[in-house]
Amino acid sequence: MRHWGPRSLWVPLGVFMTIGFGLQLWGGPFQKRGRTFLLRPLSRFSMLQLRPSWTPLLGTAVESCLPRQRLVFLKTHKSGSSSVLNLLHRYGDRHRLRFALPVRYQFGYPRLFQASRVKGYRPQDRSTRPPFHILCHHMRFNLKEVLQVMPSDSFFFSIVRDPAALARSAFSYYKSTSSAFRKAPSLAAFLSNPRAFYRPGAKGDHYARNLLWFDFGLPFPPETKIKRENSHLPKDLNPLQRHVLPSGAGPGAKILDPSDIFQPVSTVADGHSQPASLTSFDVGSSSFIQWGLAWLDSIFDLVMVAEYFDESLVLLADALCWGLDDVVGFMHNAQAGGGQGLGAASNNTRTAEDQQLTARARAWNNLDWALYIHFNRSLWARIEQFGHRRLQRAVAELRARRAALAKHCLVGGEALDPKYITNHRLRPFQFGSTKVLGYVIQSGLSPQDQEECERLATPELQYKDLLDARQFPPPVPLPLKTTRLLSR
Template sequence: MRWLGCYRLGLLWKALLVFLAIAFAGQLLGVIFSKSVPSERPHPMFSLPPAEAQGASLGSCRPHTHVMFLKTHKTASSTVLNMLYRFGDERGLRFALPLGYQFGYPLPFNAHRVKGYRGPHVVDFSIMGNHMRFNKPEVEKVMPPDTFYFSILRDPVALAESSYAYYKAVAPAFKRAKGLADFAADPWRHYDPRLRNNHYARNLLWFDFGLDHNANFSEALAQRGEAAVRRAFRLILLAEHFDQSMVLLRHALCWPLDAVVSFSLNAR
């Protein structure tokens, strides 16, 4: 019986040694195999492309770093300006910033309203984009000759609604009206061009572009205004087609894709 017990123990030890040998061999083969075949890390389902793919330049063009954006009112312009701030800040570019409030708006822009301005082209400013009443001869004193000029427009009806909601506390014409419908029914009953801040109540985009917003409308006047805008600006964005406008802007400026990615700002 003692011999039989020893025999059984011997078999158990042999089986254990064989098992350990097999396990060790398997582990060794696994290490060798893992070294010889490089493993690929699984990609998440919603992973973004590499940064270089997102930020690749467009062909052989060179990115514009001298940019002037006419920031019009109630047109999603704050979102665009935020892009310019981000692009310029990441690259250490110099901004032409207001010395006071909005370059003296609603007065026409004057170069001396720029912080740090010391004369025409003494300081190399790269980006200008705060609210102003456009006055290109004065802007040209600040910005380099190769500056890319662009702005943004919005459907006049949507703009009027947004302007009324936003400026009804500061524009006398809006204050006098019981509501937007009351104002629209008879604007001249509420509007007085001599009162401060009433420019918000009539042809606001026309005013921002430096044109006479109180001029009597005619087709010839509209055509002259359009021609003036076309001469002054390389690109006009449309708020109603914001995403498409960003594609056009990216190509026009030759900027990387991540430079025109944005979140909406100051939207109602």
């Protein structure tokens, strides 16, 4: 009592008050998506949660956190998004989460997303029905309507791809759908004079230019305006800029200077900012582009990059407090002979013709190129926070796990031509001029392994149907009354 008199009690009391005030600041309000939510610790303060067998290779000091299960994934076209969709399907299926599903397979695309297109959505029942956990199927992004369906504290993420690689994939896949692509004899012919084939507003021509920008629901400047519904950004950008940081860039980051858009980077070789020559790069109004990018930064918690898919998966697992086993999987919807596409190879291995096509594709898809530069930079800023060595170890573990699963689950250990896939539940939907590869499961697996391997190999359309059947089981027919047959 002599040591803990009335005056001495102020010391521990002051310590507790200081800690409490600090925690209040740490969990204080942060403005994002037009609503208030709690600021989460930066990724560098939380170790990636792994299952016990994985932990020793990344360190044993795994900080506890709660897995995020309210997710909005904007599934962009031809950017590796089908592979992300598979891991979301599997995670939600395993944890019995509730998906916001389309009536068919897309939410009215290419029209802007509407909450009314979600199967089972009833606005008047929002207070009584359990909320959706995951929204992840094809849509053109429309934030206002998304927030009618998903909780405001959902984790928003998406994926982008070098527009040069995307153009090659889109040309072969949507050649019969886009009037511009259909009229062009080849991608090289199209890119040599795209305005000879492209007509803004023509059927399917949103696939032919700035497809990422379109999928993100951003409006188009007058010179590239598509005659369809367009979302509208806030008229006053200045308040937005004061509260927005590039995705994952940390508290010390600044809004990208508009002049950065005129200095494209070679993003594929090593992820660092290396000037690239692109004299025909015409971005129109740089302030307009920065406006759109700042708006996206205010919404999306993470934007993955297809060229760094495994690195992006590790960052996703870290951000969601998931284990690596939750994000390991196989590639889906890959086209036969597609390789990595334009823009994915090193400059040293490209021919002069390839380099010319790459430059033309990026210039034609100028808004997508600006968007890609921005999110490539923000990804690498996030990697800096995460730590390069730590990331390399996690990526190596992820790839080792994927290779082991492929060897254990798959005939041939890789994706196969669809002619070998006789199981209709595993045969991917064939569309476009190039075959879409799929998987054949090994025979002789245990029932548990068979189930898990099939989940890994199930294409998006079939998996959506499985989830649909679980969430909306058909009504059980009433037993028919038996009637006695009368004999004559």
